[in-house]
Amino acid sequence: MRTLNLGILAHVDAGKTSLTERLLHTAGVIDEIGSVDDGSTRTDSLALERQRGITIKSAVVSFVIDDITVNLIDTPGHPDFIAEVERSLGVLDGAVLVISAVEGVQAQTRVLMRTLRRLRIPTIVFVNKIDRRGAHGERVLRSVAERLSPAVVPMGAAYGLGTRGAGFAPYDGTETAFVSGLAETLADHDDALMAAYLDDAAVLPYGLLHRELAAQTRRAAVHPVYFGSAITGAGVDALITGVKELLPASERDAEGAVLGTVFKIDRGPAGEKVAYVRMLSGTVRTRDRLTFGRDGAGKVTAISVFDQGSAVPRESVEAGRIAVLRGLGGVRIGDTVGGTGVTGVTARTGVSPDGAEHSRVSPEHFAPPTLETVVVPCRPADRGALHAALAQLVEQDPLIDLRQDELRQEISVSLYGEVQKEVIQATLANDFGVEVTFRETTTICVERLTGSGAAFEIMGKDHNPFLATVGLRVDPAPVDSGVEFRLEVELGSMPFAFMKAVEETVKESLFQGIHGWRIPDCTVTLTHSGYAARQSHSHGVFDKSMSSTAGDFRNLTPLVLMSALQQAGTAVHEPMHRFRLELPADVYGALLPVLARLRAVPRTPSTRGDAYVLEGEIPAAQVHELEQRLPTLTRGEGVLESAFDRYRPVTGAIPSRPRTDHDPLHRKEYLLRVVRRIAGG
Structure with a gap:
């Protein structure tokens, strides 16, 4: 049987969760359609989702259309929870973008469509709520063409808009205007079809055009548009036909090597970690030992597969399906399961030499959060419990970006908006029993280099107390290029472990620039290196006071890097x-x-x-x-x-951010805090 991983995306309140319910009902999975207002929908299972009437977490349900198993992923529509959409995009074969016939194209609609087009995810547009007062057909269609994509194909005509009797009449190829418009749109994306169209548009049979429509939809070159109502069911049968005929369902290789992608992490009733995995190839069975991420491994203790609207226990899961795997304790969102490396959204938690913890995420598709706030426990005794609870939330949503300041005993989180803050507060109280308040929400800035700078410190000279020589040059880099670490010294000039220590510390230190903000884009070059070779006393015991360690390089690198940054200069x-x-x-x-x-x-x-x-x-x-x-x-x-x-x-006063490290910008204080061995005064 073929499979199709289908995402339902929309601006908040466009009706995508209601559409999910209608699709499940039409497919025979549920007998009664749930209500968002009543909190009875299949995919909004969290208490908070039912209370607020919005989707907060992405959810997976499954149903069958003829010979196609559709794994449907209902994603949040509120922009504060765009991270949930972010993680779902990497597992989709196709998408349905839902637009309200009343409100039309909205801010989040444009963000989603731009991303879908950039990633070339085949997308069908469904204009919902045609039965609502104020619904528009032609105006919304023009707005879709003007603001989302000019390559849209209306697949039928809506009638009775704004009334309970509103409906949708799909075109069947006998409408001259539709066939002519379809041929013209498709010809814009295919040279052979354009030549035939220019030669004689009248001879292009509808069967040929329909096959070409399916091919171009699967290439994300054009976007079919359907109208309907999730509440009354109008137009939904036509939409299901479009999903079946126009989106790319396929068979996967169940006999190949195991390969999958983790796109969601949750916790089970006993607190155990649960991984949602899209299986790309191969078959996983219970008790199989799987590798994941860069160096993780674990034994699969239980498998659930989505089938007819529910997650059903199974002994195995094959390619093409979405599975819930238990037993992979160290797995993280974005990990490749069964392969090597990390795909999708890479999220790791790193600890800097001073013990300050940062969760690090590399977003692939959407802008990062631009707001942050300090989370304050109402009871000081809950400080440890708060950290543990937030660490679990970061597992499930890496873009929360936990930032711990050990010096001030404060924890801050990154946010997309005020609604997300309210949800975090309610989740901490309801799920973890930790009552919190928040400091004022502030904006997250970045620093960019205004020039180039270089600095070095030589082992045994100029009051360098570390058994290490490090020289670094920093240069500006294009926006969104990231941090690149280069070598200007020979690879064998010192042990690789020491070079790796310098590189890791550089990237960790760049989370706090001259003004305390992250420096996201720059090139850092190692220009000087040196170390004291391993030495021992006559009795053969290793002596740290005579031999370099990775710690020497980790402690010296921030001093050298900040000196280079000060010479280069940064702008907030x-x-x-x-x-x-x-x-x-x-x-x-x-x-x-x-x-x-x-x-x-x-x-x-x-x-x-x-x-x-x-x-x-x-x-x-x-x-x-x-x-x-x-x-x-x-x-x-x-x-x-x-x-x-x-x-x-920034114009005017330059905003700064309190540092969470030992502040290598102030050498004396830094050395007092980190040096355990001071050589030569």
Whole structure:
């Protein structure tokens, strides 16, 4: 049987969880359709999800369409939980992007579609809620073509919009206008078809065009559009037909080598770690020993496979399926199971030489969180329990990015927004019994090099107390290129373990630049190296005071790196959001001074009927205030979309961030804290 891993994505409240319920009902998996408002849906299983009526965690259900097993992943729509969507993208064969026929294309819709197109994930668009008052058909279709992708193909006509009798009539190839438009759209993406179309569009049979539509949809070149209602079921049968015929279901190699990707981590009733794995090839059986990540390994103690809406215990799971594996205690999100290396979202927890802990994540598809806050336990005695609880939350959501300051005994977390903060607070209280409050939410900036710099320290000279020689040069690097470590010394000039210690410490230290912010992009070159060879006394006992250790290099490297950074200079950059604001024309003048005070940079507005459409950019730190003030300023008629765009240099006072390390910018204090052996005064 073929399998299709299908994602349901949407802006919050577009109706994707309701659509999931309708699909399960139509496929015969459930007898009654659950309600988001009543908290009775199959995929919103968390108490918090039922209380709030929103999806917080991605969930997997399975159903069968003819000879295709569909593993359906319902993802959160609220932008604060974009990390859940992030982790699901890597396991998808195709997607259904849900849009409300009332609200139309929204901010999160655009972010999702840009990402789906960039990753070339085959996508069908479903315009939901055609039965709701205020629903639009042609206007939403134009908006999809203008703001999401011009290569859209309406697969039928909606009728009775805004009424309970609203429905969808799929085209069957007898409609001249539809066939002509389909041929024109498909010809734009295929030279042979274009030649045939230009020769005589009338001779292109619909069967040929439909096959080409399926091929181009699977290449993510075009996007079929269906209309319907998840509540009434209108258009859902046509959507299911489209999923079956147009998206790329396939058979996998169950006899090959085991290979899978971990896209979600959860905890079982007894606190055991549970890994959600998409099986790419091979077959896994209980009691099999699997490797994962870079050097992890564990024995599979239990397997569950999604079948007809539920996770069912099985003795094995084969390629193409999504499985829940137990027994892999050290597994993390993004790990490759059965292969080598790490794929998808790489998340690791590192500990710097001073003991400060940082969870590190390399996001693949979406912008990182731009906000952070300090989490404060209401009872000081809960400090240890708070750390343990947050560590578990980081396992499940690496983009929370736990940052522990041992010096001040504080823990901070990264956030996408205020709703996520409220959910973390409720989760800590409900699941772990830890009551917390938060400090004021602040913006996460980054530092970028403004020039190049170099520094070195020679073993035995200039009050260097470490048995190590380290020289480093730092150079700017293009945005989003990451940190690259290079060697300008010969690879054999000192033991590889010492070079590795320098490289790891450099990358760890760059989490806190001159002003305390992470330096995400730069090139660091090792220019000088030297060490004291292993020496022993006459009785043969190794003597640390005479021989270099990796600790010498880990302790010296931050001093050298910070000296090089000070010579190079850094500039602090703040996150900026692009915004799109629809508002009544008569309030435009009153809004401009507010935007100026919030340091927004608007562009020239355009008109849409009796409304203005204003686009521009605004500091991420000011978005929340604009959202709060907008209803009053626009009589409740303003509609704001915003999404992260870029970092730009801070103007005015330079914000700094308290350091969590032993502060290598101040040499004397640093040495007092880290040196256990001071040679030569």
